[in-house]
Amino acid sequence: MELEDLRRLRRARDVMDRDYAEPLDVPALARVALMSPGHFSRSFRSAFGETPYSYLMTRRIERAKALLRRGDLSVTEVCFAVGCTSLGSFSSRFTELVGESPSAYRARDHRDQGIPACIAKIYTRPVRNGEAGVRGRGLA
Incomplete structure (x- = not known):
């Protein structure tokens, strides 16, 4: 995975950490990461070991x-x-x-x-x- 993709994924993860009480969904988080929803979900799981939804619920x-x-x-x-x-x-x-x-x-x-x-x-x-x-x- 490229460094730029990791930076974008961390940005989306930071949004989840900060705005966890807001209504967040994969398409909105994918926009933060400048990725398509499918690519974002796959990349997030690859980088952090869990899906975006699972991370947010945790x-x-x-x-x-x-x-x-x-x-x-x-x-x-x-x-x-x-x-x-x-x-x-x-x-x-x-x-x-x-x-x-x-x-x-x-x-x-x-x-x-x-x-x-x-x-x-x-x-x-x-x-x-x-x-x-x-x-x-x-x-x-």
């Missing part, structure tokens, strides 16, 4: 986890705050990536246990079922 679930830990918003409010438009789809995806429902996650005790943020981020990033064995608990 970002949204990460943000949702942070909002749910605060405990001052309902699950429905969190769903809409992170850019999801369907509570059912949000709950299903959250449960798939986190391993428990948003309500159960919100109800748990999330007090700081003295783990450095850089390490906590590794272990709290949502993991798809197939990735759990690959990533394991190492730092690799």
